[in-house]
Amino acid sequence: MSDLTSFIAGLPKAELHVHHVGSASPRIVAELAARHEGSSPVPADPELLAEYFEFRDFAHFIEIYLSVVDLIRDASDVRLLTYEIGRELSRQQVRYAELTVTPYSSVRRGIPAPAFCEAIEDARAGARRDFGVDLAWCFDIPGEAGLAAAEETLRIALEERPDGLISFGLGGPEIGVPRPQFKPYFDEARAAGLHSVPHAGETTGPETIWDAIRSLGAERIGHGIAAAQDERLMAYLAEHQIPLEVCPTSNLRTRAVAGLDEHPIGKLVAAGVPISVNSDDPPMFGTTLEQEYAVAARLLKLDEAGVAELARAAVRHSFLPAAAKATLLSEITTYAATPE
Numbered sequence: 001m002s003d004l005t006s007f008i009a010g011l012p013k014a015e016l017h018v019h020h021v022g023s024a025s026p027r028i029v030a031e032l033a034a035r036h037e038g039s040s041p042v043p044a045d046p047e048l049l050a051e052y053f054e055f056r057d058f059a060h061f062i063e064i065y066l067s068v069v070d071l072i073r074d075a076s077d078v079r080l081l082t083y084e085i086g087r088e089l090s091r092q093q094v095r096y097a098e099l100t101v102t103p104y105s106s107v108r109r110g111i112p113a114p115a116f117c118e119a120i121e122d123a124r125a126g127a128r129r130d131f132g133v134d135l136a137w138c139f140d141i142p143g144e145a146g147l148a149a150a151e152e153t154l155r156i157a158l159e160e161r162p163d164g165l166i167s168f169g170l171g172g173p174e175i176g177v178p179r180p181q182f183k184p185y186f187d188e189a190r191a192a193g194l195h196s197v198p199h200a201g202e203t204t205g206p207e208t209i210w211d212a213i214r215s216l217g218a219e220r221i222g223h224g225i226a227a228a229q230d231e232r233l234m235a236y237l238a239e240h241q242i243p244l245e246v247c248p249t250s251n252l253r254t255r256a257v258a259g260l261d262e263h264p265i266g267k268l269v270a271a272g273v274p275i276s277v278n279s280d281d282p283p284m285f286g287t288t289l290e291q292e293y294a295v296a297a298r299l300l301k302l303d304e305a306g307v308a309e310l311a312r313a314a315v316r317h318s319f320l321p322a323a324a325k326a327t328l329l330s331e332i333t334t335y336a337a338t339p340e
Helices: 002-010 026-035 046-052 058-069 075-091 103-107 113-131 143-160 179-191 206-216 225-229 231-240 248-253 265-270 289-300 304-317 322-337
Strands: 013-019 094-101 134-142 165-171 221-223 244-246 275-277
Touching: 002 289, 002 304, 013 275, 013 289, 013 304, 026 046, 026 075, 058 103, 075 094, 075 113, 075 134, 094 165, 094 322, 103 113, 103 134, 103 143, 113 134, 113 143, 134 143, 143 165, 143 179, 165 179, 179 206, 206 221, 206 225, 206 231, 225 231, 225 244, 225 265, 244 265, 248 289, 265 275, 265 289, 275 289, 275 304, 289 304, 304 322
Parallel strands: 013 094, 094 134, 134 165, 221 244, 244 275
Antiparallel strands: none
């Protein structure tokens, strides 16, 4: 496995499901907590964060996640976080990442939308220049905040329209947050040229995924592991080539699956469902994209060629322009064909 670990470490990659605030490393979270010490429950000691990030269930995860969101209080915090995400991704040979960004959470905490978008764009330019990683944005609705959040997220997306914005999403808890109510907002986002990438079927059943497809026009599904419970849905995803953004360790840490050996990734792949492997909220879940590739390799019994194909799948399922896809696919093929 050590040889495969080294292969994964050097493999050029794309990351399609990773959250902006959820990507904050312990070092950055501690730095932000120290800036706002006394007004946040988040520990300013990186060693204490591992204990803080022990989640009882998905609802507790959301509670802890929002406490970290609350550390992002001005545009300089936004810029610092985003730039450092680029640094961490580049260390893992990630060439391209679609970051799920929730502007509503920051704007309602007092950061003006133009300043927020300017900060992420400045960090995007810096990450490309300094680390060679291209970042793109999925602006997502925090579902727990309801239709007011949907309206504001859409307004920011369409009025500010930062250069890196490519897609429109829906995150947060699924239980008690029906997908169909967000249809008008996704209709308008799609009409404006944004791709539809809602979360669905992570902590609820297959019907949430059907709703995401039928009501929200989903082109990819965040998580979507509940599809494994519905043979007809798996056949539909396979036929229409609607990929799932699979995040194994995340599903374990939020108790969406009881154990990694019970994860349905194998069943989904066997049914022909297209997938990519992703890290979701890596520091919070004690993982990295490299580790998620290693987990997937074990569960799917992949060798180096199979792992390289996982990396190609992420590129193919991305919203990169065709020429950029071809370049990154070629880089993966060259790497995989090069002797150690």
